Amino acid sequence: xxxxxxxxxxxxxxxxxxxxxxxxxxxxxxxxxxxxxxxxxxxxxxxxxxxxxxxxxxxxxxxxxxxxxxxxxxxxxxxxxxxxxxxxxxxxxxxxxxxxxxxxxxxxxxxxxxxxxxxxxxxxxxxxxxxxxxxxxxxxxxxxxxxxxxxxxxxxxxxxxxxxxxxxxxxxxxxxxxxxxxxxxxxxxxxxxxxxxxxxxxxxxxxxxxxxxxxxxxxxxxxxxxxxxxxxxxxxxxxxxxxxxxxxxxxxxxxxxxxxxxxxxxxxxxxxxxxxxxxxxxxxxxxxxxxxxxxxxxxxxxxxxxxxxxxxxxxxxxxxxxxxxxxxxxxxxxxxxxxxxxxxxxxxxxxxxxxxxxxxxxxxxxxxxxxxxxxxxxxxxxxxxxxxxxxxxxxxxxxxxxxxxxxxxxxxxxxxxxxxxxxxxxxxxxxxxxxxxxxxxxxxxxxxxxxxxxxxxxxxxxxxxxxxxxxxx
Amino acid sequence: xxxxxxxxxxxxxxxxxxxxxxxxxxxxxxxxxxxxxxxxxxxxxxxxxxxxxxxxxxxxxxxxxxxxxxxxxxxxxxxxxxxxxxxxxxxxxxxxxxxxxxxxxxxxxxxxxxxxxxxxxxxxxxxxxxxxxxxxxxxxxxxxxxxxxxxxxxxxxxxxxxxxxxxxxxxxxxxxxxxxxxxxxxxxxxxxxxxxxxxxxxxxxxxxxxxxxxxxxxxxxxxxxxxxxxxxxxxxxxxxxxxxxxxxxxxxxxxxxxxxxxxxxxxxxxxxxxxxxxxxxxxxxxxxxxxxxxxxxxxxxxxxxxxxxxxxxxxxxxxxxxx
Numbered sequence: 001x002x003x004x005x006x007x008x009x010x011x012x013x014x015x016x017x018x019x020x021x022x023x024x025x026x027x028x029x030x031x032x033x034x035x036x037x038x039x040x041x042x043x044x045x046x047x048x049x050x051x052x053x054x055x056x057x058x059x060x061x062x063x064x065x066x067x068x069x070x071x072x073x074x075x076x077x078x079x080x081x082x083x084x085x086x087x088x089x090x091x092x093x094x095x096x097x098x099x100x101x102x103x104x105x106x107x108x109x110x111x112x113x114x115x116x117x118x119x120x121x122x123x124x125x126x127x128x129x130x131x132x133x134x135x136x137x138x139x140x141x142x143x144x145x146x147x148x149x150x151x152x153x154x155x156x157x158x159x160x161x162x163x164x165x166x167x168x169x170x171x172x173x174x175x176x177x178x179x180x181x182x183x184x185x186x187x188x189x190x191x192x193x194x195x196x197x198x199x200x201x202x203x204x205x206x207x208x209x210x211x212x213x214x215x216x217x218x219x220x221x222x223x224x225x226x227x228x229x230x231x232x233x234x235x236x237x238x239x240x241x242x243x244x245x246x247x248x249x250x251x252x253x254x255x256x257x258x259x260x261x262x263x264x265x266x267x268x269x270x271x272x273x274x275x276x277x278x279x280x281x282x283x284x285x286x287x288x289x290x291x292x293x294x295x296x297x298x299x300x301x302x303x304x305x306x307x308x309x310x311x312x313x314x315x316x317x318x319x320x321x322x323x324x325x326x327x328x329x330x331x332x333x334x335x336x337x338x339x340x341x342x343x344x345x346x347x348x349x350x351x352x353x354x355x356x357x358x359x360x361x362x363x364x365x366x367x368x369x370x371x372x373x374x375x376x377x378x379x380x381x382x383x384x385x386x387x388x389x390x391x392x393x394x395x396x397x398x399x400x401x402x403x404x405x406x407x408x409x410x411x412x413x414x415x416x417x418x419x420x421x422x423x424x425x426x427x428x429x430x431x432x433x434x435x436x437x438x439x440x441x442x443x444x445x446x447x448x449x450x451x452x453x454x455x456x457x458x459x460x461x462x463x464x465x466x467x468x469x470x471x472x473x
Numbered sequence: 474x475x476x477x478x479x480x481x482x483x484x485x486x487x488x489x490x491x492x493x494x495x496x497x498x499x500x501x502x503x504x505x506x507x508x509x510x511x512x513x514x515x516x517x518x519x520x521x522x523x524x525x526x527x528x529x530x531x532x533x534x535x536x537x538x539x540x541x542x543x544x545x546x547x548x549x550x551x552x553x554x555x556x557x558x559x560x561x562x563x564x565x566x567x568x569x570x571x572x573x574x575x576x577x578x579x580x581x582x583x584x585x586x587x588x589x590x591x592x593x594x595x596x597x598x599x600x601x602x603x604x605x606x607x608x609x610x611x612x613x614x615x616x617x618x619x620x621x622x623x624x625x626x627x628x629x630x631x632x633x634x635x636x637x638x639x640x641x642x643x644x645x646x647x648x649x650x651x652x653x654x655x656x657x658x659x660x661x662x663x664x665x666x667x668x669x670x671x672x673x674x675x676x677x678x679x680x681x682x683x684x685x686x687x688x689x690x691x692x693x694x695x696x697x698x699x700x701x702x703x704x705x706x707x708x709x710x711x712x713x714x715x716x717x718x719x720x721x722x723x724x725x726x727x728x729x730x731x732x733x734x735x736x737x738x739x740x741x742x743x744x745x746x747x748x749x750x751x752x753x754x755x756x757x758x759x760x761x762x763x764x765x766x767x768x769x770x771x772x773x774x775x776x777x778x779x780x781x782x783x784x785x786x787x788x789x790x791x792x793x794x795x796x
Contacts, residue, residue: 102758109532126532130761134533220628226651227737284626284634286742287648292629301628428760432739440743443651467528 041113044360053146054365059090062363063115065105066097069122070310071350071384073097079379083370091363100124109136114355117364121350127427128176128351133469137175138354143365144174149373156372163419164389167348170471177368178348179380181387183309183406184234185344190326192300201331202341204271211280214303221280223302226288229439230431232272235306238330238345240268241418245338249420254472255463260455267333269448273441286443298323312402313385325402329409343416344409348389425471426462433458524767531763543768556747559657563728563748564780568721570665572714575672578605580706582673583680584688592688602677605670613667617734620663624649650735657746660731668724672717679713680706719784726777729754749773
């Protein structure tokens with residue numbers, strides 16, 4: 001029997017507790033600060049000179065965040081960071097490797113104390129377009145105008161492949177440095193093709209003929225990344241641009257009305273959707289994810305799969321012995337095509353940024369200049385088996401066979417290189433937007449016209465939303 | 474009775490020494506937990522309501538007040554309606570089937586057999602009880618990944634399709650998670666599978682506390698199994714069922730982890746398997762529209778409160794005293 005039972009009824013007691021809570025709650029706001037509050041920090045700058053064109057504060061520490069994913073972080077710790085400390089012995093590097101970039105850094109962006117250099121990549125990527133429109137990124141114009149690391153008479157921008165800076169440009173300023181150069185196309189098992197004596201198609205008619213032979217040999221001619229059907233957008237839009245010219249893509253990027261309904265886009269969609277109608281797609285593909293479908297392809301269940309040049313290293317653990325990766329540019333839909341058959345999509349990838357509120361942004365720029373040096377880029381290619389945006393940096397580096405064949409295709413293409421921007425500018429429009437419609441198209445749940453209507457609706461959503469910053473090219 | 478009364482009265486008037494400092498004593502013990510509760514539970518709710526009225530992206534220190542814009546947008550978003558519909562399905566189907574299965578299995582395990590020594594569980598019931606509990610021990614992430622492989626297409630070694638093939642039902646094999654007509658129902662099935670075990674154990678223990686004499690009396694009166702269940706077992710475990718009902722409803726409102734793992738962040742094929750939890754996560758951590766996501770969260774909170782209130786009210790029933 002408790003002594004409080006008389007005038008301390010449960011109700012009274014709760015009332016008291018609530019009153020206490022009411023007093024405490026407003027106080028906590030002051031104590032903890034709200035999730036949305038933040039400040040800023042002082043930015044250091046050094047003296048500009050011939051050897052220090054970016055005015056790096058030579059004695060300030062540099063905090064580097066590397067996405068620890070497919071590329072790992074060894075390329076930073078073994079190559080670029082030693083180069084930085086060698087140039088600025090008084091500076092220390094605070095290196096962090098992180099799998100979930102957003103998880104680690106979102107609150108630091110809000111709090112106004114982000115690191116100096118970030119590899120904003122992976123599943124936890126903070127969307128670049130969003131960071132730009134929130135004014136969280138440092139303008140990289142000075143970097144690209146600075147003299148290059150290797151040759152003071154040549155600007156950094158002149159050492160890069162065409163399109164490298166454009167990929168990171170939002171509006172009229174570059175905000176993102178892309179290091180890797182990804183080549184997109186179709187992949188096949190070269191060993192199998194050599195064995196069967198199949199010749200690679202350069203036109204869609206040849207492709208469908210070959211598919212017939214492949215199917216007769218008991219192999220599914222195609223598979224794709226199933227629920228991530230946007231992988232199929234890549235051959236779709238590439239073939240459309242080869243047929244109708246690069247302006248087809250420009251219209252899509254600029255959110256022009258009817259851009260997705262262009263005849264070339266429709267014809268390309270029709271060709272790819274036809275693969276399923278003819279039974280040329282591995283059964284059940286639409287229910288797989290990228291891991292399952294790429295594994296099925298590596299196991300020899302399907303002959304072709306669309307992907308980027310990272311595929312070979314992504315599949316390293318599940319590639320059977322004797323499997324050689326071969327790369328093929330998408331075939332031409334018609335002999336009356338606007339672009340050459342060698343045309344392919346190459347896209348600067350793997351984004352690096354300097355936050356606008358970083359303590360040492362000039363150091364971040366200098367770190368980028370180091371990465372874009374011959375030595376830095378060559379080391380990157382060797383370490384992660386990827387090409388870079390630095391011209392000629394992969395010369396003389398021994399690459400795995402799949403990447404070699406992709407590099408050769410890029411060389412054959414010469415200036416016939418295309419790319420599109422809307423997934424970078426408007427991430428949501430690509431995924432889940434267009435991704436879902438292409439999934440429906442490839443699974444036979446939508447006709448080409450319904451698919452066009454769906455994609456047009458996604459573009460309209462972005463166009464009509466005033467809160468989204470628009471870009472054009 | 475009279476004696477008890479005097480005791481209570483005496484106790485209700487403690488001496489001045491005991492009364493003194495009572496408030497201070499209680500406040501001293503409660504201040505810290507209440508402060509922690511306020512800081513980590515109440516204040517985020519309040520902040521979420523505030524954020525839902527702004528256009529905060531989640532990446533800046535400042536945000537603009539936009540009133541109810543986010544809520545207006547929310548109800549004009551067809552994907553939100555799809556998610557809402559799926560949550561409604563979860564809310565009705567999952568608790569109903571789980572409770573029916575749970576009650577059925579529990580009554581089988583505790584009062585299912587009329588053996589020599591009266592009413593007892595079916596043979597091997599102690600083993601079943603443990604087996605039923607297995608899914609509860611697995612983390613939901615493991616369950617999700619596991620069933621992704623069960624429902625995988627044949628070419629990726631899907632277990633379900635393999636089984637169908639083994640018994641000659643190849644024609645029924647499908648890429649289950651790639652078909653908008655089935656993907657969401659696969660998740661529903663997995664949810665029920667993973668929930669049932671717990672409720673079997675919960676209801677079994679409630680049924681074990683029912684005196685066996687009641688059953689024996691019913692047996693003598695010639696009551697059948699179903700009558701016994703309906704007239705004796707169910708009323709006597711109703712309290713537990715009611716708790717389970719509310720708890721299940723709240724669990725079913727979530728479904729975030731399973732949908733995210735089995736169908737992906739976009740809500741599966743044709744985006745038809747979306748649920749509110751996933752839509753919220755996507756708005757916040759993929760699109761960086763924290764204002765919009767908070768509005769979704771506030772709607773979800775209100776819905777959960779309404780649902781628990783409704784379920785409690787519907788399930789309210791005269792309590793049966795055992796003695």
